[in-house]
Amino acid sequence: MAKFNFDEIVDRRGSDCVKWDETDVDGMLPMWVADMDFRTAPAIIEALQRRAAHGVFGYEHVPQSYYAAVVGWFARRHGWTFRPEWIIYTTGVVPAVSAVIKAVTVPGDKVLVQTPVYNCFFSSIRNNGCIIEENKLVYSDGTYSVDFEDFERRVADPSVKAFLLCNPHNPAGRVWTPDELRRMGEICLRHGVFVIADEIHCDIVMPGYKYTPFASLSDEFLANSATCTAPTKTFNIAGLQIANIIAADDTVRKKIDRAININEVCDVGPFGVVALQAAYNESEGWLDELLPYIKSNYDYLCDFFAAHMPMLKVLRLEGTYLVWVDCTALGRTSSDIISELKDGEKLWLNGGDIYGETDRPFVRINIACPRATLVDGLNRLLHYVERIVK
Ligand SMILES: Cc1ncc(COP(=O)(O)O)c(C=O)c1O
Incomplete structure (x- = not known):
């Protein structure tokens, strides 16, 4: 029923x-x-109502239970276990992506994307003073695939410093397979290109397909990537402005943390924090x-x-x-x-x-x-x- x-x-x-x-x-x-x-x-509506009834909405301290909810969701739902201290919260996946770009590039660097792709990728790259490098997806037989030769040629360009992956892919509707992700990840490792994985659509996957967190594929991929994710698409709570970056490498994470602070997107509100926990724990x-x-x-x-x-x-x-x-x-x-x-x-x-x-x-x-x-x-x-x- x-x-x-x-x-x-x-x-x-x-x-x-x-x-x-x-x-x-x-x-x-x-x-x-x-x-x-x-x-x-x-459960999300009820949690928000309880929080609203409290009536005081001062600056938010993000509790340990928040991190546990994020870790629990990815472990349970997607078989990916990571440490709570690798998580950096922020106000959205676009601010997350933008901060990671800032952390791993300098103005003038190139960032690779696979077009057609979510339009804010273009503005995030440009807003950081970087240049868009396009690996066009190949359209045939009613779907898109990666032109790996072209991908490697572009990744090998020394001015390409990051690859902005969209997994699952908006708007192509692809859920990248482990094989495809492995090939992309290995090429990036070979050429020292950092992977920024926007995985906001990770929970909306059709029967017969399975989302693979890019960073879950190997320790090398984990260290060479930052994953940007949120419960906002999944549970229709985008207006509550809450998202997370998972970055395992200490040096990279410090840089991202700094970028989040420079961009002034380091403070989240009580409603986002409450809603995320009700989403991941109860929904x-x-x-x-x-x-x-x-x-x-x-x-x-x-x-x-x-x-x-x-x-x-x-x-x-x-x-x-x-x-x-x-x-x-x-x-x-x-x-x-x-x-x-x-x-x-x-x-x-x-x-x-x-x-x-x-x-x-x-x-x-x-x-x-x-x-x-x-x-x-x-x-x-x-x-x-x-x-x-x-
Ligand atoms: C791939 C992708 N990333 C990020 C976003 C937006 O994220 P946020 O609202 O958390 O900034 C969207 C929204 O459509 C999206 O498709």
Whole structure:
């Protein structure tokens, strides 16, 4: 028996959320920014209510139980055990990534990314005065893979100092296999390139796939990496601003700690600290019901495309709740598609261009919503496609 009702429509309008309130257009359906339209797990809501009832919200001391919750989650859920003293907390995974870049580079260095990739990677690299080096993922047979020859050629460039890995990958939907991660990690080790692993999507993995923490693969990888992670995507609590960096090497960790302080992102709030513990310690059952719901939304979407829009290609979704669709058949750029969908159908998706996908038009659809919302979005998309494809 299902305990949680993911079909429930929670009206988010008027809650000052980016997704629903950052538009003046009445009736706009947002399926772009990566948060979910589900209420978070009950244990998290209750823990926050208890904390709110206390009524005093001074500066936060992060307790030992917080670190134990992070360690416990990764050990239980992902089979990766690390020491609590390797954890540095901060306000988000983007601030985490940015601080690690600052710690391991100097302005003018290059940082390698695998495009298309999460757009904030580009700004984090640039904001640290570094240069973006692109290892384009190879698109074929409805999925993406790594061009390892190109990867090694770029990693071997002495000005490349770090590789910013996205595992699982947004927006390609890949959950990298141990083999793929090993090859990437070994190439980086060979050329002295530090690995920054953004693993924020680690818990949202579809049946048949398994997330492997990059740092768990070997002691050498562990020492040559920093993992940036959070419970915020998993439990839909991004607004509470809490994230962690796991860095085993003492020297590297000291540098990251310094960067976190220079960037003034070293203080977190009581709600994030409370929510993380309720998430990791008490909300696994909620996640276990969420994942099949997302999978069933994905299956529904695939059937809908196959039946009504077979000319658009839905990529395999191994992880994340962000579906990547090849819209080449529409004969338009992704930014044209996005603005025509907004103007004509009041449907807000993200276009592939912002992720550095310049070869073909893609759109990204966030399917972490009640089924009825997904159906509404798909019908809007179909209406648009029927208008332009005769
Ligand atoms: C790969 C990746 N990293 C980081 C973030 C955002 O992290 P935060 O909100 O904790 O800064 C996202 C959000 O979509 C993401 O996809």
